[in-house]
Amino acid sequence: MNFYDIIFYIFAAITILSALFVVTTKNIIYSAFYLLFTFFGVAGIYVLLGADFIAIAQIMVYVGGILILLLFGVMLTNKVTGVEIKSGTVQIMPAVIGTGIFMGAVVAAMFFTNWRSEPASLPAGTANELGHLLLNDYVLIFELLGILLLIALIGAASIARREKE
Amino acid sequence: MLTVGLNHFLVVSAVLFSLGLFGIVTRKNAVMVLMGIELVLNSANINFIAFSRFGNFGLSGQVMALFVIILAAAEAAIALAIVLNIYKTFANVNVDEIDHLKE
Numbered sequence: 614m615n616f617y618d619i620i621f622y623i624f625a626a627i628t629i630l631s632a633l634f635v636v637t638t639k640n641i642i643y644s645a646f647y648l649l650f651t652f653f654g655v656a657g658i659y660v661l662l663g664a665d666f667i668a669i670a671q672i673m674v675y676v677g678g679i680l681i682l683l684l685f686g687v688m689l690t691n692k693v694t695g696v697e698i699k700s701g702t703v704q705i706m707p708a709v710i711g712t713g714i715f716m717g718a719v720v721a722a723m724f725f726t727n728w729r730s731e732p733a734s735l736p737a738g739t740a741n742e743l744g745h746l747l748l749n750d751y752v753l754i755f756e757l758l759g760i761l762l763l764i765a766l767i768g769a770a771s772i773a774r775r776e777k778e
Numbered sequence: 779m780l781t782v783g784l785n786h787f788l789v790v791s792a793v794l795f796s797l798g799l800f801g802i803v804t805r806k807n808a809v810m811v812l813m814g815i816e817l818v819l820n821s822a823n824i825n826f827i828a829f830s831r832f833g834n835f836g837l838s839g840q841v842m843a844l845f846v847i848i849l850a851a852a853e854a855a856i857a858l859a860i861v862l863n864i865y866k867t868f869a870n871v872n873v874d875e876i877d878h879l880k881e
Contacts, residue, residue: 700806
């Protein structure tokens with residue numbers, strides 16, 4: 614076990630434990646805050662995989678954008694009369710059994726498959742290369758995603774602001 | 779076995795995917811279902827980046843991960859707008875009580 618492995622296990626533990634709390638805690642606000650730690654853990658795993666730009670994008674978009682949106686969603690859809698904002702659950706036992714079997718199967722498949730692995734040498738930074746790829750090979754998808762984001766934002770604003778007649 | 783390789787990243791991603799799936803199928807509150815979806819998207823991203831790192835494919839996997847992040851942002855915005863409308867109509871956002879299309 615070298616230093617890299619120890620860091621990986623720490624980030625994996627943070628990610629999985631906080632994800633477990635996200636799906637099991639009753640209080641929605643606590644869930645949202647555990648989700649913060651999950652996103653940070655995933656960003657750490659991206660850094661360990663040599664994806665520095667994606668890690669920064671993950672923190673900026675997920676933590677700075679999506680998590681805040683989710684918190685707004687929680688606040689706007691509950692009568693904040695008390696401190697406790699709970700979420701009910703349905704069919705715990707079938708879900709535990711079903712997703713448990715699924716998880717066992719997928720984890721076993723992932724772990725015991727002998728993947729052909731030939732790690733490329735890590736570039737010093739990925740932002741330069743990513744920029745070239747985005748504006749050469751993937752430029753059509755890049756432009757389409759820009760239009761999609763614009764449409765999504767206009768759509769979201771118009772759906773959320775519609776007043777009843 | 780303890781030295782971290784491709785398998786370990788894939789296992790973390792598989793566990794994260796299962797937890798997200800568990801959140802999606804068990805939670806009543808629509809915002810919590812959205813949190814489960816975010817977990818699932820994150821696990822898919824880990825797979826993309828892990829294969830991009832260990833598969834010697836260049837950085838295409840990271841570009842795909844970037845696209846997934848963008849789509850997740852668009853999806854969260856639209857989904858929360860829909861959730862707000864559901865709240866305006868039904869006065870709660872429990873997905874098991876919104877069944878007016880059933881009969």
